[in-house]
Amino acid sequence: VRIAIDAMGGDHAPAVNVDAAVAAHREFGISSLLVGRERELAPMLAEAGYRGSEIEIVDAAEVITMDDPATAAIRKKRNSSIRVAANCVRDGRAEGLVSAGHTGAGMVCAKMVIGAIEGVDRPALATVLPNLTGHCLLLDVGANPDAKTAQFKEFAVMGSIYAELAFGKKRPSIGLMSIGEEDSKGTDETKEAFKILEATGLNFIGNVEGRDVFNGTVDVIVTDGFTGNVILKVSEALAEMVENLLREEIKRTLQASVGFLLSRSAFRRF
Amino acid sequence: VRIAIDAMGGDHAPAVNVDAAVAAHREFGISSLLVGRERELAPMLAEAGYRGSEIEIVDAAEVITMDDPATAAIRKKRNSSIRVAANCVRDGRAEGLVSAGHTGAGMVCAKMVIGAIEGVDRPALATVLPNLTGHCLLLDVGANPDAKTAQFKEFAVMGSIYAELAFGKKRPSIGLMSIGEEDSKGTDETKEAFKILEATGLNFIGNVEGRDVFNGTVDVIVTDGFTGNVILKVSEALAEMVENLLREEIKRTLQASVGFLLSRSAFRRF
Numbered sequence: 001v002r003i004a005i006d007a008m009g010g011d012h013a014p015a016v017n018v019d020a021a022v023a024a025h026r027e028f029g030i031s032s033l034l035v036g037r038e039r040e041l042a043p044m045l046a047e048a049g050y051r052g053s054e055i056e057i058v059d060a061a062e063v064i065t066m067d068d069p070a071t072a073a074i075r076k077k078r079n080s081s082i083r084v085a086a087n088c089v090r091d092g093r094a095e096g097l098v099s100a101g102h103t104g105a106g107m108v109c110a111k112m113v114i115g116a117i118e119g120v121d122r123p124a125l126a127t128v129l130p131n132l133t134g135h136c137l138l139l140d141v142g143a144n145p146d147a148k149t150a151q152f153k154e155f156a157v158m159g160s161i162y163a164e165l166a167f168g169k170k171r172p173s174i175g176l177m178s179i180g181e182e183d184s185k186g187t188d189e190t191k192e193a194f195k196i197l198e199a200t201g202l203n204f205i206g207n208v209e210g211r212d213v214f215n216g217t218v219d220v221i222v223t224d225g226f227t228g229n230v231i232l233k234v235s236e237a238l239a240e241m242v243e244n245l246l247r248e249e250i251k252r253t254l255q256a257s258v259g260f261l262l263s264r265s266a267f268r269r270f
Numbered sequence: 271v272r273i274a275i276d277a278m279g280g281d282h283a284p285a286v287n288v289d290a291a292v293a294a295h296r297e298f299g300i301s302s303l304l305v306g307r308e309r310e311l312a313p314m315l316a317e318a319g320y321r322g323s324e325i326e327i328v329d330a331a332e333v334i335t336m337d338d339p340a341t342a343a344i345r346k347k348r349n350s351s352i353r354v355a356a357n358c359v360r361d362g363r364a365e366g367l368v369s370a371g372h373t374g375a376g377m378v379c380a381k382m383v384i385g386a387i388e389g390v391d392r393p394a395l396a397t398v399l400p401n402l403t404g405h406c407l408l409l410d411v412g413a414n415p416d417a418k419t420a421q422f423k424e425f426a427v428m429g430s431i432y433a434e435l436a437f438g439k440k441r442p443s444i445g446l447m448s449i450g451e452e453d454s455k456g457t458d459e460t461k462e463a464f465k466i467l468e469a470t471g472l473n474f475i476g477n478v479e480g481r482d483v484f485n486g487t488v489d490v491i492v493t494d495g496f497t498g499n500v501i502l503k504v505s506e507a508l509a510e511m512v513e514n515l516l517r518e519e520i521k522r523t524l525q526a527s528v529g530f531l532l533s534r535s536a537f538r539r540f
Binding site (some may be wrong): 131132142145146177178179186187188190209210211212213214215225226227229230231232233234235236237238239241242243246247249250253 | 447448457480497499501505509511512520
């Protein structure tokens with residue numbers, strides 16, 4: 001496969017994107033198009049020690065910044081790295097697109113330049129969360145805050161295919177985020193979505209709850225982009241807080257055991 | 271104040287509820303009515319060493335179990351401890367009601383027996399979450415999954431008063447759970463709720479995000495019962511997972527330093 005990489009997108013771009021392209025080629029044999037400012041990228045690629053022809057630079061003069069509106073890549077910066085990368089996929093020069101840049105601009109390019117697969121109304125944002133037994137794919141996490149119930153079916157189908165390919169699971173289990181296991185629990189929208197998902201023929205296991213994101217009971221969780229985004233941000237902040245609190249505890253525990261060690265040494269002296 | 275306690279509600283009931291009533295009286299001078307099966311409660315209260323008249327037992331023969339529907343206290347078990355405790359508040363024998371039992375039955379009694387304060391459409395479920403600087407009150411967390419935007423105003427007013435009294439904060443800050451700080455972010459419902467909250471005269475600081483539940487930026491977060499319930503359950507599960515993972519790490523670290531201690535001891539022998 002050949003991947004178009006938005007080389008100018010994300011923190012520490014473009015350096016980390018160039019290094020990643022070289023590493024992906026070395027470790028997995030992946031070809032790529034590094035899309036961005038050629039005169040910045042060429043010396044970096046040379047410096048990274050890559051000399052072959054399977055990583056190509058595609059020049060794109062403009063960059064979408066975090067202050068740009070999501071539609072900038074369509075309306076104003078048509079020469080931006082994300083837009084030119086999307087053009088490469090549209091024109092068959094690459095099979096996929098990777099960007100760590102402006103999420104909204106990426107979504108707009110996916111929808112307007114590359115276009116959706118037949119049967120899919122709008123793209124979804126998905127995230128893979130670690131849990132006790134492996135991973136859980138959560139979608140949508142922000143592209144569709146006002147998702148209509150019909151979209152839940154699309155999320156489920158896309159999520160099922162993703163989990164099959166990325167996690168290597170046959171018939172991945174699909175759960176609907178709700179606030180109780182019974183199909184009578186939830187909002188009017190989730191109750192309607194429950195019926196739609198039941199009829200898909202996918203491996204739909206019914207409603208799941210917040211705790212199921214992390215306990216390994218389900219491979220794919222389907223929700224609207226508002227709830228998914230809140231779950232993602234709550235999780236990030238809480239994991240950080242608990243980790244910091246417990247690292248402090250580890251430090252204190254270690255200091256205490258070093259203190260114990262020192263007192264034993266001191267004791268031995270007398 | 272005198273509090274009606276649903277003595278039969280919750281895990282390890284009634285024993286822990288009796289002990290709690292005695293402790294609350296000893297430490298804070300709080301009077302209470304222990305509502306439940308008198309022949310179970312009387313010996314426990316005696317055993318707990320309480321001999322005064324400020325903790326009274328009010329007999330109630332029935333108990334709502336977790337398998338009962340939320341409406342059981344109204345329709346079938348009118349002699350249940352939660353229902354009789356609610357009667358005590360309605361009749362002026364107690365100023366407040368505490369129950370660790372069936373949440374739905376508690377909500378129904380609050381609404382149907384005690385009744386809502388004028389101006390409040392439906393009761394809300396609120397939870398106090400610990401964060402980096404103290405506490406954050408989150409409501410609603412499940413009583414109103416399909417909350418109408420007008421209810422957000424009620425949640426904000428009730429939450430503000432709670433934070434003022436319970437946290438001792440003057441003009442507590444109120445945030446609206448959304449997926450971006452700008453007032454243009456969120457669902458159609460949250461955008462409407464934003465305008466309603468802006469007009470309340472409360473200390474409304476605008477939209478907050480998932481991360482703000484735990485970073486100490488806001489005293490009260492207002493959301494619908496679906497989103498709030500998901501936040502609560504995600505948080506519980508994630509905190510448990512991170513804690514378990516890091517406790518394992520602490521254990522390994524400790525074992526490593528004990529190993530180091532032993533090797534030093536062994537070394538000293540020779």
